[in-house]
Amino acid sequence: MEKFSSHTGIGVPLRRSNVDTDQIIPAVYLKRVTRDGFEDGLFSAWRNDPEFVLNNPVYAAGSVLVAGPDFGTGSSREHAVWALQNYGFKAVISSRFADIFRSNSGKAGLLAAQVDEKVVQRLWDYLDATPGAAVTVDLESRTVRAGAGEDAIEDSFDIDDYTRWRLLEGLDDVGITLSHADDITAYEALRPSWKPATLHG
Amino acid sequence: MGKTLSEKVWDEHVVRSHAGEPDLLFIDLHLIHEVTSPQAFDGLRIAGRAVRRPDLTLATEDHNVPTLDWDKPIADPVSRTQVETLRKNAQEFGVRLHPLGDIEQGIVHVVGPQLGLTQPGMTIVCGDSHTSTHGAFGAIAFGIGTSEVEHVLATQTLMQAKPKTMAVTINGSLPPGVTAKDMVLTLITHTGTGGGQGYIVEYRGQAIEELSVEGRMTVCNMSIEWGAKAGLIAPDQMTFDYIEGRAEAPKGADWDAAVEHWKTLVTDADAEFDAEIVLDASEMTPFVTWGTNPGQGVPLGGSVPDPAEFEDAQDRVAAEKALLYMGLEAGTPMREVKVDTVFVGSCTNGRIEDLRLAAKIIEGHTVDADTRLLVVPGSVRVRMQAESEGLDVIFKEAGAEWRGAGCSMCLGMNPDTLEPGERSASTSNRNFEGRQGKGGRTHLVSIPVAAATAIRGTLSSPADLEA
Numbered sequence: 001m002e003k004f005s006s007h008t009g010i011g012v013p014l015r016r017s018n019v020d021t022d023q024i025i026p027a028v029y030l031k032r033v034t035r036d037g038f039e040d041g042l043f044s045a046w047r048n049d050p051e052f053v054l055n056n057p058v059y060a061a062g063s064v065l066v067a068g069p070d071f072g073t074g075s076s077r078e079h080a081v082w083a084l085q086n087y088g089f090k091a092v093i094s095s096r097f098a099d100i101f102r103s104n105s106g107k108a109g110l111l112a113a114q115v116d117e118k119v120v121q122r123l124w125d126y127l128d129a130t131p132g133a134a135v136t137v138d139l140e141s142r143t144v145r146a147g148a149g150e151d152a153i154e155d156s157f158d159i160d161d162y163t164r165w166r167l168l169e170g171l172d173d174v175g176i177t178l179s180h181a182d183d184i185t186a187y188e189a190l191r192p193s194w195k196p197a198t199l200h201g
Numbered sequence: 202m203g204k205t206l207s208e209k210v211w212d213e214h215v216v217r218s219h220a221g222e223p224d225l226l227f228i229d230l231h232l233i234h235e236v237t238s239p240q241a242f243d244g245l246r247i248a249g250r251a252v253r254r255p256d257l258t259l260a261t262e263d264h265n266v267p268t269l270d271w272d273k274p275i276a277d278p279v280s281r282t283q284v285e286t287l288r289k290n291a292q293e294f295g296v297r298l299h300p301l302g303d304i305e306q307g308i309v310h311v312v313g314p315q316l317g318l319t320q321p322g323m324t325i326v327c328g329d330s331h332t333s334t335h336g337a338f339g340a341i342a343f344g345i346g347t348s349e350v351e352h353v354l355a356t357q358t359l360m361q362a363k364p365k366t367m368a369v370t371i372n373g374s375l376p377p378g379v380t381a382k383d384m385v386l387t388l389i390t391h392t393g394t395g396g397g398q399g400y401i402v403e404y405r406g407q408a409i410e411e412l413s414v415e416g417r418m419t420v421c422n423m424s425i426e427w428g429a430k431a432g433l434i435a436p437d438q439m440t441f442d443y444i445e446g447r448a449e450a451p452k453g454a455d456w457d458a459a460v461e462h463w464k465t466l467v468t469d470a471d472a473e474f475d476a477e478i479v480l481d482a483s484e485m486t487p488f489v490t491w492g493t494n495p496g497q498g499v500p501l502g503g504s505v506p507d508p509a510e511f512e513d514a515q516d517r518v519a520a521e522k523a524l525l526y527m528g529l530e531a532g533t534p535m536r537e538v539k540v541d542t543v544f545v546g547s548c549t550n551g552r553i554e555d556l557r558l559a560a561k562i563i564e565g566h567t568v569d570a571d572t573r574l575l576v577v578p579g580s581v582r583v584r585m586q587a588e589s590e591g592l593d594v595i596f597k598e599a600g601a602e603w604r605g606a607g608c609s610m611c612l613g614m615n616p617d618t619l620e621p622g623e624r625s626a627s628t629s630n631r632n633f634e635g636r637q638g639k640g641g642r643t644h645l646v647s648i649p650v651a652a653a654t655a656i657r658g659t660l661s662s663p664a665d666l667e668a
C-alpha cells in the first residue's frame with residue numbers, strides 16, 4: 001500500500017445521500033477474478049444518465065469524491081472500495097460513512113474523511129461554482145482545504161488514530177505482518193527439515 | 202499443568218506473541234483452489250509482492266470442474282475463467298498445481314492426505330471451510346477467507362486469536378453397519394450447528410481410536426458443521442502407517458525423526474479442556490437429516506419430527522420452515538421418504554474406503570428404476586484405484602453413473618445439480634437450501650445408507666435389503 005500523507009486533486013460533488021454499495025458497484029460485476037477493472041461498474045446505474053456528474057468531462061480525472069451522508073451502506077463487498085480506487089479516487093469526503101465501508105477503505109488505502117455536514121455543503125457549492133477545482137485532504141493535519149482568499153474552505157475531518165497511522169505508514173494487514181519479517185525468518189530457520197514441502201530442489 | 206494436543210500444535214507454530222494482540226502463527230501448508238484464490242493473487246500483483254513460500258503451497262482444481270468430458274474445454278464461461286485464472290496465477294507465482302487431467306487432481310482435502318502432505322502436528326489452511334478434514338492426522342487445520350489467503354501467500358503466517366479447547370469423547374464401539382458419518386451426524390444433532398463455536402475440538406475415546414484414518418477424516422471434515430474452528434484427533438500407529446510411503450512423506454532418517462516427534466502429539470494426562478462432551482458409540486444407529494441444516498437429523502429408524510414438539514421457539518420456527526422447503530410431513534417414517542438422486546462423493550465420503558463400501562453393498566443389485574446414482578471419486582487417484590479393483594464395473598452394472606473427480610454435486614457449481622424439488626440422499630456435508638441446486642432437497646447420509654437407498658429408492662440401510 002502507498003503511504004498517504006496529503007492529496008490534492010479534482011473534487012467531484014456527488015449530491016446524493018445513502019449511496020449504498022450496490023449503487024457503487026452492482027452485484028453483476030462481482031464475478032470478476034481480479035481486483036482491478038471495476039471502474040467501468042462504478043455507479044453503473046447512474047452512468048447512463050448524461051447529467052450524472054462523472055459524465056461531465058471536467059471530472060474525468062476526479063480523485064476526491066464529496067458525497068452526502070451514509071455513504072457505503074449495504075453489503076460488505078470490498079469491491080466497492082476497489083471500484084472507487086480503480087476509477088482514480090484517493091479520498092471520499094462525507095458527513096457519515098457506513099462502518100464496514102470505512103473499515104474496508106482503511107484496509108485498502110482509500111481515505112474516508114468524515115466532516116461536518118456543513119463542510120460537505122460548502123464544498124458542493126464551491127465545486128459547482130468552479131467545476132474542476134481542487135480539494136486537498138491532508139492526513140497529517142486532518143484537514144480538508146479548498147479555494148483561496150476570503151471564501152477558502154478549511155476544516156478538520158475525523159479518522160480514527162489506528163487507521164490514520166496505517167495510512168500514513170502505508171501499511172495494510174500484510175504490510176503490518178511483513179514488518180515482523182525477521183520473526184518469520186527466525187522461525188523458518190528453526191523448522192525441522194522433515195516437514196513436508198510441495199516443491200523440491 | 203499439561204497441555205492439550207491442540208495447544209501443543211498451536212504453541213509450536215507461534216512466530217510472534219504480544220499481549221493484547223492475536224498470535225502470529227506459521228502455516229506449514231497452504232492449499233489453494235480456483236474459487237477463493239483469484240483476488241488474493243491479484244492483491245499480491247497490485248502490491249508487487251511474491252508468494253513467500255511456494256514450496257509450502259499446493260493448488261488443485263476441484264470446485265467447479267466438470268465430472269464428464271473433463272478432457273474438453275470447460276463449457277461454463279465463469280467456471281472456465283476461474284480455472285484458467287488459477288492456472289495463470291500458479292504459473293506466474295511458481296505454485297505447484299494439479300490441473301484437470303493431472304493424475305493428482307481432485308478435491309483439495311482428498312489430495313493433501315493422499316500425497317502424504319498432511320501430517321501430524323502441522324498447521325494447514327485453505328480458502329475452504331472443510332479444511333478441518335486434515336485434523337484427522339493431528340494437525341490444526343481450518344478454513345480462511347480470501348484476504349487471509351492473500352495474507353498467507355505473502356507472509357506464510359496468519360494472525361489468529363487462540364481458540365478455547367473442547368474434548369468430544371466418544372466411548373464404546375460403533376455397532377456393525379454404523380459409520381463415522383453416523384457418528385458425526387449424531388454429534389451435530391446433539392450439539393446443534395453452533396455448539397462448537399469458538400473451540401478447537403479434540404475427538405477422542407475408544408470409538409474414535411477404532412475408526413480408520415479415512416473414517417477419522419469424515420468426522421473432522423464436519424467439525425465446521427457444528428461451528429468448531431477446527432477438529433483434530435491424536436495421531437497413532439494407524440496414522441503413521443497411513444502416511445508412510447506416500448509421495449511426500451518423510452523418508453529414512455527424516456521419517457524416524459518425524460515419528461519420534463509425532464508420538465509426543467497427545468493430550469497430557471493432566472491437561473484441562475475448557476469444555477467436554479461425552480457420547481456413547483454403542484447406542485448409535487444409521488443417522489439421516491430431515492431438515493435444511495446438518496443439525497436437523499434423526500436415526501433412520503425414526504420419523505420426521507413434529508415442529509410443535511420443539512421446546513425452543515427458534516428451533517420450532519426453523520423446523521417448520523425446513524419441513525416446508527423439504528416437502529415433508531411431520532410423523533412420516535424416514536424410511537418412507539422417496540429419493541430421486543443418490544450422490545456418493547465429496548471430501549466427506551469420496552475416498553477409496555467409501556467407494557469400496559458402497560460397491561460391496563451395491564454388488565449384485567440394481568439401482569431403483571426411479572432413482573439415479575451418481576458416484577464421484579474424490580480424486581483421480583481414487584478413481585484409478587477403484588477402477589483397478591473393478592468397483593466402477595460394479596457401479597455401472599448396477600446402473601450408476603461413474604464420473605470424474607471433483608466436488609460435483611456437493612455444491613452444484615458444476616453441471617451436476619438437483620432440479621427444483623428434486624430430493625437427494627447425499628454423502629456430502631451440507632443440506633442447506635439450494636446447496637445442491639436451486640430448490641433441491643438434500644438428506645445427508647452415510648455410505649451404507651446411500652448405497653441401500655439407491656437400490657430401494659427410499660431412505661434405507663443395508664439391513665433393509667435382506668428383508
Ligand code: SF4
Pocket residue numbers: 263264308309310329331547548549607608611612629630
Ligand atoms: S467436496 Fe464439497 S465440501 Fe468438500 S471442498 Fe468440495 S465443495 Fe467443499
